Amino acid sequence: MGITEKIAEVEKEISRTQKNKATEYHLGLLKAKLARYRVMLLEPVGKAGPKGVGFDVVRSGDARVAMIGFPSVGKSTLLSKTTETKSEVAGYEFTTLTCIPGKINYNGAQIQLLDLPGIIEGASQGKGRGRQVIAVAKTADLILMMLDATKPLRQRELLEAELEAVGIRVNTHKPNIYFKVKKGGGISFNSTLKLTHLNERLVYQILHDYKIHNAEVLVREDATVDQLIDVILGNRKYINCLYCYNKIDAISIPEMDNLARQANTVVVSCESDLNLEYLIDQLWHHLSLMRVYTKKRGEFPDFDGGLILKRGTTVADVCKALHKSLADEFNYALVWGTSTKHSPQRVGLTHVLEDEDVVQVVKRK
């Protein structure tokens, strides 16, 4: 029996099994098995496929957004409406796969938008080009899930299930579980709170299933079996996802209102140019980007050449971005903006900046 058949069989058994306290243990083991098979399918050992070639798009700009969605949801239309002129959009063609990168300029940042065509369906089953596409999706700072507002809501569930199956976790945090494989000493299992999904026996069995006999496990949240498996496998990617419903020109206002109220969701019409600016603004926010302007003593801030940084950036990061030795010569910085009580305020290297702050670095004499 091939891996795909084995996966199908375990999936069938999981869906057949009723979910209750009595079956929790059995289900946990099935999930561990399923995750193990999926890893075998997606990351085959040996030289199953050309590594590093086939689907490699040069990273450019300040952030990368991977757009996924079923065919004909309007991905190409969005790309042509929001990104730079077609002549600058290069097509990367590798066998059957074409990935089109476009560039969005917003707030002085360059955001690379990748159109990963028709990708994801069947990717978790190891079908065709899926594997390389997933590798690219995993390098994204944000996933933009394009959905068709005129189609049933199930499309979102299908795409989410595919992402889940290939090890991409969206809009969630890394489980708070400490896990370390050891050379000896058996398995030590502890938790800092009462667990409702995991117990010692189940954790031992799952680790046993992965042929891990010596390890330290410390669970610091009421984690599920799936979260434990994610931590054991260790190759999960936690990426934020923005849901974009296109074609709102073709649905009623109450329907649109319903969609727009969902979390992390933007509704647009690419064809009628509705709400596209808001979509780009939301991309910027979900990417957690911010601008910081620098200023020399006695001069106006350089509002054209701002630095694009991740939210949570400190003065030390700005120094690093400006010059590698600047932090060593640093005396103090003056900051104007919302991160300070007064403007300007004298701050040190650890001061956390906010969007549109102006920074003047004063070096030691």
Ligand SMILES: Nc1nc2c(ncn2[C@@H]2O[C@H](COP(=O)(O)OP(=O)(O)OP(=O)(O)O)[C@@H](O)[C@H]2O)c(=O)[nH]1
């Ligand atoms: N009503 C409506 N139709 C749209 C809108 N945006 C795109 N379409 C139509 O949807 C169809 C598919 O659009 P594309 O941009 O080619 O979709 P795609 O997702 O790139 O499709 P693939 O290349 O097959 O992956 C086209 O006929 C568009 O005219 C929209 O906002 N409203």
